[in-house]
Amino acid sequence: MSKVRESIARAALMYDGHFSVDELVQTLHERGVQDAHLATVYRALPLMVEAGLIQPALVSKHDGQRYEASFERDHHDHLVCTSCGRVVEYKSEALEALQREIARRYDYELDDHVHELRGRCKSCRNRAH
Amino acid sequence: MSKVRESIARAALMYDGHFSVDELVQTLHERGVQDAHLATVYRALPLMVEAGLIQPALVSKHDGQRYEASFERDHHDHLVCTSCGRVVEYKSEALEALQREIARRYDYELDDHVHELRGRCKSCRNRAH
DNA sequence: ATCGATGCAAAGGGTTTGCAAGGTT
DNA sequence: AACCTTGCAAACCCTTTGCATCGAT
Numbered sequence: 001m002s003k004v005r006e007s008i009a010r011a012a013l014m015y016d017g018h019f020s021v022d023e024l025v026q027t028l029h030e031r032g033v034q035d036a037h038l039a040t041v042y043r044a045l046p047l048m049v050e051a052g053l054i055q056p057a058l059v060s061k062h063d064g065q066r067y068e069a070s071f072e073r074d075h076h077d078h079l080v081c082t083s084c085g086r087v088v089e090y091k092s093e094a095l096e097a098l099q100r101e102i103a104r105r106y107d108y109e110l111d112d113h114v115h116e117l118r119g120r121c122k123s124c125r126n127r128a129h
Numbered sequence: 130m131s132k133v134r135e136s137i138a139r140a141a142l143m144y145d146g147h148f149s150v151d152e153l154v155q156t157l158h159e160r161g162v163q164d165a166h167l168a169t170v171y172r173a174l175p176l177m178v179e180a181g182l183i184q185p186a187l188v189s190k191h192d193g194q195r196y197e198a199s200f201e202r203d204h205h206d207h208l209v210c211t212s213c214g215r216v217v218e219y220k221s222e223a224l225e226a227l228q229r230e231i232a233r234r235y236d237y238e239l240d241d242h243v244h245e246l247r248g249r250c251k252s253c254r255n256r257a258h
Numbered sequence: 259a260t261c262g263a264t265g266c267a268a269a270g271g272g273t274t275t276g277c278a279a280g281g282t283t
Numbered sequence: 284a285a286c287c288t289t290g291c292a293a294a295c296c297c298t299t300t301g302c303a304t305c306g307a308t
Binding site for chain 1: 208210211217219221223224227228231232234235236237238239240241242243244245246247248249250251254
């Protein structure tokens with residue numbers, strides 16, 4: 001692994017959440033370590049995905065692909081309040097079992113999922129009425 | 130509403146699942162009804178979303194934004210092949226019941242959800258090995 | 259006559275690629 | 284020397300926009 005790629009990898013794994021390609025380049029520049037060219041980053045990222053270091057982030061976003069460190073993607077899902085943004089993380093074995101069953105039905109070998117429930121939490125409902 | 134937009138709307142609502150902008154234009158051309166220009170379609174779609182006719186499909190897009198009729202929403206979720214992009218739409222009452230139960234547990238009033246399973250379909254697995 | 263809708267072409271923004279130069283073994 | 288990596292610029296794809304024209308009120 002070259003030095004440039006090592007810098008890219010180090011920076012990528014440092015993010016708490018997900019990051020865009022531009023943000024990554026920005027970070028590298030600020031850090032002054034390397035002047036990784038945009039094209040180089042674009043070429044490095046798929047390799048890092050291949051190597052299992054990072055993954056495309058499963059956010060329904062519009063601006064461009066985002067990535068996140070592989071270890072970020074632990075098995076929890078989100079229950080998001082559409083009013084106040086509060087997020088509850090939950091985990092349901094029954095749900096995961098069900099997902100596996102659905103994948104089996106269509107003969108897909110599952111390796112990931114996004115599950116996000118959206119609604120309004122109790123306090124927001126009370127506040128509204 | 131102009132005739133062109135009416136044709137666009139009619140075609141959009143005719144799809145069983147979701148569609149891309151190109152597919153929509155293609156359909157319109159094949160139907161020969163109108164030669165709706167790409168730019169016109171791009172301008173019409175946000176209006177139709179605004180009007181509640183269609184919605185952006187909650188698929189982590191590969192190639193470009195996809196849309197689906199509003200009434201399609203909440204009726205199915207997606208199983209996406211990470212290799213070839215093939216999308217299977219499925220619906221599971223058990224799954225929805227489970228979601229409702231989770232929401233109830235945390236006292237959220239559910240009004241939407243994203244559920245996307247990601248994996249590799251049979252033919253892609255075969256091709257690789 | 260006015261005002262929105264359309265076609266066209268050109269511009270934008272994100273991503274990919276061809277190629278020559280630079281590194282590494 | 285052979286091979287991989289990088290920078291750069293140009294190409295690409297999807298989407299948006301400026302502008303003149305068309306259409307309906």
